[in-house]
Amino acid sequence: VTTIAATDPRTGDSAATAAEETTAPEVARIAQAAADSAPQFERAGRQFRASLLRAIADELDDRRQLIVDVADRETAIGPTRLNGELTRTVYQARLFADVLDEGSYLEASIDHAADTPMGPGPDLRRLLVPIGPVAVFGASNFPLAFSVPGGDTVSALAAGNPVVVKAHSSHPGTSLCAFDAMLTAARRVGAPDGVLGIVFGQAAGSALVADPRIKAVGFTGSLGGGKALLDIIGGREEPIPFYGELSSLNPVVVTPGAAAARGAVIGKGIAESFTVSAGQLCTKPGLVFVPAGDAGDVLVAATAETVGHTDAPVLLNERIFASFGEISGRAASLGEMSVLARGSEPSGSGFAVTPLLLGAAATELTALATEECFGPMTIIARYRSNDELHAALHALPSALTGTIHAEEDEVQCVSELTAILRAKAGRVLYNGYPTGVLVSWAQTHGGPWPATNTLHSSVGTTAIRRFLRPVTWQNAPEFALPEELREAYDAIPRRIDGTLTVPDTA
C-alpha cells in the first residue's frame, strides 16, 4: 500500500497526517456503491436531502477545532482564515438545503394537453433529475470550501447525486476528518450506504473519471490537471460533463479618474488583494492596468510600499512553491519587466516565498505576463491611452473576473471597459477587489475557457444545475409522476402552460 503523507508547509517536514492510496479495485467498488445508492437517494426526496445537508453542516461545525487544527498543520493557511472557510463551508451546505426547500431549481413545468397549431398536444410535465454519481476533485487552496465538503460536493448532493471525492494529496488528514463528519451526518439521517465515497491518489482519481458509473466531474485545479482529466473523458465510451475551474488572470483596470482621485488607496488595496492567502486564490488579481503619468505613479508607489512591508507567506505545498519560484523568476528576468518591489525574504526551510511586484508597459505584455502565476505576485501594466488599454485587454485570455476602478463621471470609459471585460469574464466588479467570492443566489464563479467551461457557476446556488438533467413525462398517470409534477402540488414555483407561478407565501 502506498501512503500519501502530508508535509507541514511551514517546515517542509512531515505533518504526521497521511492516508492510503486507493487501489483500482477499491475505486471500482466505491463507484459501484455510489451507483447502487443513487435510486434510493433520489427517491428519498428533497426534504431528506435538505436534512442531510443540514446534518453535514452541523457535524462540520461540531468538529470545528479539530478540523481547523489538522487543516492548519497541512496547509499553513492559519486558523483565522480556516475558521472563516469553515463558516463559509457550513453556510454553503445550509444554503443548498434552502435551495431544496425553495424548489425553483427543479424547473418544474407543466403543459396541459391542448390543441396547438401542429395539432392536438399531449400532457407534458418536465423536471430536472439527478445526473448520477459525481466525482469531485478537492482543491489544495481551499481545504474545506472547495474540497471534500465543498461547493461541488454539496451542490451535487443537493441535486440528488451520490458523490465520490478525490481528496487532494496536500491535505489527507483534513480530507479524512471532513469526510468522517459527512459520513457521520449521512448515517445519522439514514442516507443509503454509498452516497458518500472518497479516494486518495492520482491514479485513483484518473480511474474514477474513467469509471462508467461516474456521470459528471467537478474539478478545481490547474489548467494542466483539467486538460488531463478532459483527455480521460474523451477516451470514455460515454462522454460526461466536466466542470473545471482552471486558470484565471483576473485583470484589474484603474482609470485615469480613479488613479487621480484615490491612487494611493487603490494601490494599497491591490497589494493586499494579491498577497492575501499568499496569493493562492483563483481570483487573485494577476495583472493590474494603471495609467502612465503622475497619478498612476502615486498608485504604484503605494502598492510597492505595501508589498515592501509584506511578510513572506508560506505556500501550500512543494509543487506550488517550485512552480511559483520558476514562473516568477522567469517573469522577473524578462527584459521588458521591471521589479517594482519585493516583500520580506523568507526565513527557515518551509515553503515561504517573497511577494513580488513587477511592472511593464501595457504594450509589451508577453504570453508569460498573461499566464496565471499561483502565489503572491502581480504585474502592473502601465497604459498611455484608451487604445493601448483596450488592445491589451482584448489580447488577454478569459478569466473568472474583471475589475474596474473608476470615478462616477467616467461613464463612457466604464461602459467601454464593461463591454470588453464582460465578454471575457464571469464576474465584472467595480471599485473593489476580485478576491472574496460570496456564496449567494446571484453569484457567478466561472467564465469562458480557460477560466472554466463557461456555461455554469461553481459558487452560489445555481451551481446545482451542473448536476441535473431534464426529463419530461408525457400523458403520465399521477402515481408515476414525481410529487412536484402532480396536478395539485403547489409548494414550489412551476411554469404552467407557459406562465410562471409562484407559491403564495403570505
Next chain:
Amino acid sequence: VTTIAATDPRTGDSAATAAEETTAPEVARIAQAAADSAPQFERAGRQFRASLLRAIADELDDRRQLIVDVADRETAIGPTRLNGELTRTVYQARLFADVLDEGSYLEASIDHAADTPMGPGPDLRRLLVPIGPVAVFGASNFPLAFSVPGGDTVSALAAGNPVVVKAHSSHPGTSLCAFDAMLTAARRVGAPDGVLGIVFGQAAGSALVADPRIKAVGFTGSLGGGKALLDIIGGREEPIPFYGELSSLNPVVVTPGAAAARGAVIGKGIAESFTVSAGQLCTKPGLVFVPAGDAGDVLVAATAETVGHTDAPVLLNERIFASFGEISGRAASLGEMSVLARGSEPSGSGFAVTPLLLGAAATELTALATEECFGPMTIIARYRSNDELHAALHALPSALTGTIHAEEDEVQCVSELTAILRAKAGRVLYNGYPTGVLVSWAQTHGGPWPATNTLHSSVGTTAIRRFLRPVTWQNAPEFALPEELREAYDAIPRRIDGTLTVPDTA
C-alpha cells in the same frame, strides 16, 4: 469550385438543385463576420431579437409553396408532412420570440448588499448572456425544423448569438431557399450583417467547428458524425459546448395488461409509428417489448398485418438507403431473429425500401439489435417475465424516449418500468408513441449519451439555455448594468435576495 448537387430520392437522378462548397477562406470570413456582429446584435436587445424571429417566421410562411416544392424534390418527404414541418418551424420561431418577451430565461437575480455570516456582502446581479457565434448543423430528416431555420438556429438567435449554419448536403436548394428567407427578414428588421451565415460541404463544416470564433455547436445527426465533431472540438485550444442529438433506440414496453386489453390496437399503432416518415425520425421506436403468450401474439399479428400492407417508402438519400440495407440485412439474417413481416417491395430506381418487422426473444438481443437503424424497421422482443423484461431494459443504451403501454391498475408494474426508463431517457411516455415531439415549454428532446449529452433539450423553450452563460456584476453603477438588472426594472421574473418575483400581469 466543387458543387454539392441534390439527388431526387424518388428516382436517384439529379434534382437540379445545388450549391457550391464553401472554401476554407470563405468559412473564416463568415466566422469573422459572425464574431464582428455579436456585440451589436446583443446590444440590440430582447425586443429586437423577438422582432427578428417573428420576421423570419413571416418570411418562411410567405414562401411556403416555394420551400415545400424544393424540399419535396430534394427529400421526397411529401408536401403534407413538409407543410406540417414548415408550420412547426414557423411556430417554433414565434415561440422563441415569446420566450424573449417573457424573460425568465435570463435567470435575472439580484442579491442586495447585506451582512452575511461571512461578513458584509456586495451587491451582486446575475444574468445569462449570449455565449457567442454558434455553428448549427442541419439534419437530413427535418429539412426545415431541424435544419437551416430549425430549433438550434432560432434558439441560438433568441439567446442573442450570431448563427452559422452548415447546410446538409442532401438538401442544398431547400437550405438556400430557407436561408434567403431568413436573410431577407434580418435585413428587413435591420439586423447587423454577419448575424446569419451559411456554409456548404463537409470540409467547411469541420473548419467551422475548429474555428476559434465559434463558441458552441448544435448538431443533429449520426453518432459517428457527432463523434467526429467532438474530436475536432477536443483539438481546439478552447473546448466549446457540443450539443449533439445523435442516436436513439426508443424502446417501447407493452405490459401484459395492455396487450390483453387492446393488443390489436397497439400492434397497429406500433406499425404506423415505426414506418411514419419512412422510419426516419430520431424518436422512431426501434425495439418493442411484447409479452409472450396469446395476447402478445394478437398484438404482433396486428403489427405484422399492418406492415404487410405498408407501401415501400422512399428514404432521404443514398447514404441512408445503403445503411438501411446493410443494417436491416444483417439483422434479418441473425440466427436469433425471425422476419415477422415485410411491406411492399419498391418499384423503380430511387431510394425506396421495404418496411421490415423482425422478432426475437428478449433474452437474445444482441448488440446489433440494440443499435439504431434509421429507416422503416423495428424489432419486437418477446418477454416471459418481468425479470426478463427488466434485464433486457437495463442492458439497453440510453435513448431520447421510453414508452410504456399499460392498464390503469398496473401500478406496481408501471412504477418499476418508469424508474428503469426514466434512468435512461429524456422523455417517458404512456399509452402513446414516441414519434411526434411537441414544441412547447415542458418538452425534453434529449437524454443520456448516446441520445445526446444529457444536460439539455434541443426541442422546446429550454433549448435556449444551451447558448447562454452566466455573468455577475458586482457593485456596478446602474448605467453599466443590463436593463433587466437595474433596480426599478420590473417587466420580467427576477430572483431578488433569494425570492422569485413575477411581474403582476393583472
